[in-house]
Amino acid sequence: MAAVRRNVVTDTAARDAYVRGVKLLKAEQTTATTADFGIPGTPAPVRTYDLFVIWHHLAMNQPVPPGGDSSVRNRAHRGPVFLPWHRVMLGVLEANLQRVLQEPEFGLPYWDWSADGDLAAPQSATLWKPEWLGGQGRPVADGPFAFRPGTPGTFRIRIEATLDNNLRQVNRGLRRAFGRPNASPTLPGTDDVDLAYDTVADPALATYDFSPWNTTSRGFRNRLEGFRGTGLHNQVHLWVGGDMLPASSPNDPVFYLHHCNVDRLWEGWMNRHGRTYLPTMAAPASLTGHRIDDEIVSPLGPAATPRSVLDPGTLYSYDTLP
Template identity: 30%
Template sequence: MKLTSILSAAAVGLSAIGLVDAQQNQPACSSIYTRKELLSLTSTEWNLYKAILSAMQRDGWFQWFAYLHTAWFGQIHGNSQFFPFHRRFVYEWERVGKQYNSGFAQPYWDEMRDYRAPATSQVLTSNWLGGNGQGANMCVQNGNQAGWTMTYPSSHCFSRNFRNNGNMNTWYSPEYINSFVQRSANMADFRPGIEFSLHGIVHLDVGGDMSQRNSPNDWIFMLHHTNIDRLWWQWQMNGHLWAMDGPNYDGSAISLDSNMPYFSEPIRSVMQLGYGQMCYQYASNPIRRRDMDASTESRLVSKLPKDVLAEWFPQTAKSPIAEITPSAELIANNSGKEIPYPGKIPMEWVQAHGLKISEAKHAEEDARRFVDAMKKAGYKSLH
């Protein structure tokens, strides 16, 4: 198999409105394509994507990306390379897919939609990605990768092994992720909070190939990291567009000029969607809750007591919605349910992968404190 060529970042350019941004050295994209939520794909799009994925498996691309992720695992987890490397990694995967058909755009899976009972998600049914593995080797028998033989790190059936006896744990609610996006002041806070919450639990709960360093064997990896990238972009759009701080993989202070492992391109080259090679955008999510849009969720959150709102949703607390909806109008009597505690990430797993137990414990404690605060305030979620 020929290794894919890595395109270098473009030279200094002007922004779309003709003004030079002091930190932006990428030209504006001439056209933008859209990454959609998986279940919003049309049947025509899904059939095309399935054919592309089968061709990529045939030609060894699943093997190649599983190898890359394994080879660079220690440099791209547990430090601030986590977001930029995976953005570039998913883009490279998408670029290969476009070589088979230019209409390919890597979708995302909004896992927060399914957080209460992820094992029952429509995404994990036979018409889509298939479910849990079966038999002694937990080989997946249905979905788009059914019966595949993966060749990295050695020949084996494509596998999944859902945690919690096949039922999976509860994941992270949309409200918690929204809260975390609002509260995180810098990359040094944002990265471990996401890496050791939603990111980690999806990898572990899906299990099988997905819980190993060679996790790109499972296409859920790409769906998952596209969603993680979408959340990073939301955080960037909350006043953190060029925020890149915290540790690099070698312990030094990271910066926009630090190179991403393997790609040897500066982090600044992937920071702004719509510029350089990052010629994509994210579609709004039309399917998280068909009877509940984002503004409805914001109005429900805004009914929290003012002190709770200020602590957990500081941006919502400052918005006009908080003024329109008095905090005295609590929602304890609505038709929703309390937010449950998310499942835990085993500290043995964290330690075995050379990651910081202190960061994982802090993320776990933060999520539990959030749930406690919502319960005490009488908050009921419609998700």
């Protein structure tokens, strides 16, 4: 039976299972060490959860085309593959959570941040209460991922991205800094999401993506990623702040709840406009990694392509779609 992905705020069972599963993956050692990824310092075991942090960081620093500028387009962002790449990552995490929880029908929950964006003070939303994910701080001091040195199993950040886009070993608590004025003072609201589907105001939103396939492109992908329009995905990272800002952003467990909602919004778009994707394989080789049948490289799961993940119905569904 396919998993059902539910709202983390309204489904406490999904919330509790997610927290428990994250902690299990954070404690689970793999056969890899930091030396395998060229991370300086004394080689240390890499936990399963931290493999996802490394995976995301490496993808963000692999430019497309090779030898180009990763800030223009990389293997996971700033181009058409943004949504399929993260769908693959979420699926691999979900499978690992199902494994460690021994719950084969567990569905990764989502955070509907647009509901919190409608609040006068998004930082007061339910998600940030101690019973859910805890609040902000350097480090976060409450909730299930609070940093409590000396307490067995305390949540630790062990690998982070540096300002010059390298990885380094650390041993510290999780950081969040909500709504900084120089980043994003608020979250996207429901009106912002509605605008992303408004093909009357912008007919280009009925098409997945357009040339030049980067942050200037028209279409739904770039609107949802947040380089055009009101911000959406990008704005959420900026508003949460702290560990959600660098390429090592999966360090914050809210990353996956955020991207699960992004995936839900994409699924809502496909329900309206069909399971379509661009560019085709007729696009030049300089776009390798972003074309419909290009391989999405996953060090943690089987290879996939954008085409292969357009219909996830046999694996999961959402309790509600926009």
